[in-house]
Amino acid sequence: MRFKALVIILGLDNYMLPCFTKQIIGIDCPGCGLQRSALFLLKGEYWAAFQMYPAIYPMLLLFAFLGFNKLSPIKYSNTITIILMISTVGFILTNYILKFI
Incomplete structure (x- = not known):
């Protein structure tokens, strides 16, 4: 769980890129959820990562x-x-x- 501490210390939640397709058109793109899923993996939340993406x-x-x-x-x-x-x-x-x- 060292990665979870690293994620919290670095505050990676604050540096996620927004989806421009969703902002402009209003619908999800095929990659929506990938960043959050990778963050869940780093935190050790494997089922949440799968559910997200x-x-x-x-x-x-x-x-x-x-x-x-x-x-x-x-x-x-x-x-x-x-x-x-x-x-x-x-x-x-x-x-x-x-x-x-």
């Missing part, structure tokens, strides 16, 4: 795989990367569509 976990898995693959190349990395990218985009689009239902 369900695509956070596939996205983290994709980035972790890309970083690991950069350090130690994997045989079928292109196929795995494509599958992880498609699943991440699928989560993002599904979440975005469900917001309007």
Whole structure:
């Protein structure tokens, strides 16, 4: 829980960027909730992070795989990367569509 103390000390809640799409048009964009979800993850509130932005976990898995693959190349990395990218985009689009239902 060291990250939770760091979040509180730095006051990261005060430095979140507003969604310009929501301010201008009045509707959420596909990325709305990502910052708050990442903040929940840093605080250790994993279920709240998922509820805020369900695509956070596939996205983290994709980035972790890309970083690991950069350090130690994997045989079928292109196929795995494509599958992880498609699943991440699928989560993002599904979440975005469900917001309007």
